[in-house]
Amino acid sequence: MPQYAAIIYASDVDPTKPEAADMMKDYNEFHDGAQAVIRGGAALYPTATATTIRVTGGKAGDVVTSDGPYAETKEALTGFYLLECADLDEAVKVASRIPGAWDGAIEVRPVVDFGQ
Numbered sequence: 001m002p003q004y005a006a007i008i009y010a011s012d013v014d015p016t017k018p019e020a021a022d023m024m025k026d027y028n029e030f031h032d033g034a035q036a037v038i039r040g041g042a043a044l045y046p047t048a049t050a051t052t053i054r055v056t057g058g059k060a061g062d063v064v065t066s067d068g069p070y071a072e073t074k075e076a077l078t079g080f081y082l083l084e085c086a087d088l089d090e091a092v093k094v095a096s097r098i099p100g101a102w103d104g105a106i107e108v109r110p111v112v113d114f115g116q
Contacts, residue, residue: 002084002087002113003082003083004083004084004091004095004110005080005109006082006094006098006107007080007106007108008100008106009077009105010075010099010100011075011076011103012047012075012076013078014046015078023099027098034081034094037085038082038083040081040082041080042080043079046076047077050068051065051066052066
């Protein structure tokens with residue numbers, strides 16, 4: 001059965017903080033209702049904890065790092081789910097119940113199966 005990444009773009013909040021308890025309750029409810037198709041996933045710490053890496057000059061070039069995200073945006077990449085669904089329609093139906101869709105966006109993409 002095909003797998004889909006449901007990539008969450010939502011408000012940039014720290015899910016480990018007490019003020020995120022209501023949001024996490026909603027995510028736990030989603031997880032309980034969709035656990036039959038969830039194959040993985042993770043929440044991410046806020047973008048302020050990110051390190052952006054570039055290699056200048058190609059494959060053997062210099063590694064340059066900078067603190068923070070690649071771009072400043074209203075919505076941030078806050079996490080993802082790996083869903084195993086019959087088709088895109090089912091993946092969209094499941095992803096529409098992810099709480100991040102209520103104030104942000106969920107990007108659904110098919111996952112390449114390299115047969116490993």
